[in-house]
Amino acid sequence: MTSWRHDVSLYISTVSRLTLYSPLYSEKTLQSPTMTRTILNEWFPNTTYPFISNAPMQGTATSKLGSAVSKAGRSGFIGGAYNFLPESPEIPAFDAELTAVRNLLQLREDDVLPLGVGFLTLHPSVSGFLDVVGPVVKRQKPAAVWLFAPDGPLAHERIIPGLKELGSAWKLRVFVQVGNVAAAREAASQGADAIVAQGADAGGHAWAHGAGIVTLVPEIRQMVQTEFSDREIAVVAAGGIVDGRGIAAALALGADGVTMGTRFIVADEAMTPDDMKDTVIKTKDGASSTIKHTIHDDIQGTGFWPKAYDGRAIMGKAYEEYVAGTPLDELKARHQTLLSAKDNSRRIVWAGSAVGLVNSRKPAGEIIVSAGNEARQIIEGLSKGLKL
Numbered sequence: 539m540t541s542w543r544h545d546v547s548l549y550i551s552t553v554s555r556l557t558l559y560s561p562l563y564s565e566k567t568l569q570s571p572t573m574t575r576t577i578l579n580e581w582f583p584n585t586t587y588p589f590i591s592n593a594p595m596q597g598t599a600t601s602k603l604g605s606a607v608s609k610a611g612r613s614g615f616i617g618g619a620y621n622f623l624p625e626s627p628e629i630p631a632f633d634a635e636l637t638a639v640r641n642l643l644q645l646r647e648d649d650v651l652p653l654g655v656g657f658l659t660l661h662p663s664v665s666g667f668l669d670v671v672g673p674v675v676k677r678q679k680p681a682a683v684w685l686f687a688p689d690g691p692l693a694h695e696r697i698i699p700g701l702k703e704l705g706s707a708w709k710l711r712v713f714v715q716v717g718n719v720a721a722a723r724e725a726a727s728q729g730a731d732a733i734v735a736q737g738a739d740a741g742g743h744a745w746a747h748g749a750g751i752v753t754l755v756p757e758i759r760q761m762v763q764t765e766f767s768d769r770e771i772a773v774v775a776a777g778g779i780v781d782g783r784g785i786a787a788a789l790a791l792g793a794d795g796v797t798m799g800t801r802f803i804v805a806d807e808a809m810t811p812d813d814m815k816d817t818v819i820k821t822k823d824g825a826s827s828t829i830k831h832t833i834h835d836d837i838q839g840t841g842f843w844p845k846a847y848d849g850r851a852i853m854g855k856a857y858e859e860y861v862a863g864t865p866l867d868e869l870k871a872r873h874q875t876l877l878s879a880k881d882n883s884r885r886i887v888w889a890g891s892a893v894g895l896v897n898s899r900k901p902a903g904e905i906i907v908s909a910g911n912e913a914r915q916i917i918e919g920l921s922k923g924l925k926l
């Protein structure tokens with residue numbers, strides 16, 4: 539009988555569509571027959587295996603973080619916009635951020651940007667998405683666009699084919715983040731290239747009814763393989779992954795790559811206020827110190843999220859007061875007053891349940907290189923029956 543460890547290594551080397559691994563960056567890498575390149579590495583030739591991206595965290599993942607991640611041989615993402623009205627200030631802002639990426643990476647005006655841009659698609663103005671976002675995407679040529687949080691099944695129906703058409707010259711890839719198999723099926727049938735399977739451990743907003751990546755990733759992988767066997771659709775795991783252990787596990791579950799949000803909140807290049815980084819680093823035991831709820835949105839005045847979503851944040855003073863029975867209006871008033879008085883103790887800190895494993899601030903490149911190397915070491919070790 540073969541051991542499960544043997545099965546894992548067989549699975550990894552079979553499921554990943556392999557070509558020989560060739561490191562594109564000067565980082566010290568491990569060489570072994572299990573070094574692979576997945577479909578994501580083929581689509582994004584600047585990336586090395588394992589494929590890691592930072593989440594396009596609005597306000598946190600700007601040009602500095604996104605370009606640092608891409609520079610380190612992974613796939614950077616920046617937050618784009620969520621208001622698509624023609625006069626929305628977010629549109630020129632993300633355009634300027636993409637220009638900043640171009641400058642940081644010293645690319646020419648007509649080069650494809652080796653990075654993606656994420657959009658939240660819950661706002662009613664999403665009907666104007668292609669009109670306002672389309673021209674910027676066409677001019678800036680990001681390698682990928684990431685969509686998340688549609689208010690209903692039809693929101694992406696025109697957007698995905700529209701994006702793919704306008705980006706056909708450089709093979710723009712569309713990522714859609716989902717929290718269940720039905721939404722993954724919907725995204726795939728609308729033409730998504732990559733399904734980001736977001737598990738319930740994720741920081742920030744997510745499907746209110748969710749499951750962990752241990753079940754979500756294999757079920758989505760299976761659905762894609764059986765129902766869309768004529769297409770190459772990548773599966774990316776998100777939620778609770780902060781290091782090589784999580785990456786190796788996600789690959790074993792059938793993911794082609796991973797996305798990390800919480801780990802990058804404390805990256806040097808993230809636009810996270812210092813006190814928030816400190817809170818993330820000192821918070822331990824994410825199972826009991828974070829909560830998935832709608833109350834934090836209600837308190838901070840972002841309660842416009844559709845019912846299908848809630849958000850995971852660190853439980854702080856405001857949450858304690860909510861549990862103790864303080865009325866919402868009072869909580870909102872305290873939030874406003876103390877924020878304007880610059881009292882950070884009431885800050886709402888969105889973070890995932892893996893926050894307890896985030897122990898240090900580092901440059902994004904270091905986070906990525908050490909997580910990638912650790913994942914490869916684990917995969918090799920498992921195939922030899924070694925203990926973690």
Ligand SMILES: Cc1cc2nc3c(=O)[nH]c(=O)nc-3n(C[C@H](O)[C@H](O)[C@H](O)COP(=O)(O)O)c2cc1C
Pocket residue numbers: 593594595596598617656657658685686715736739740741742743776777778779780797798799800801803888889890891892
């Ligand atoms: C602070 C924070 C902000 C986020 N903002 C966004 C966002 O603007 N758009 C988006 O699609 N996802 C956002 N997410 C969710 C991520 O896309 C991703 O699912 C999540 O970070 C993965 O889980 P992890 O935090 O455990 O790594 C955010 C996550 C965090 C922690």
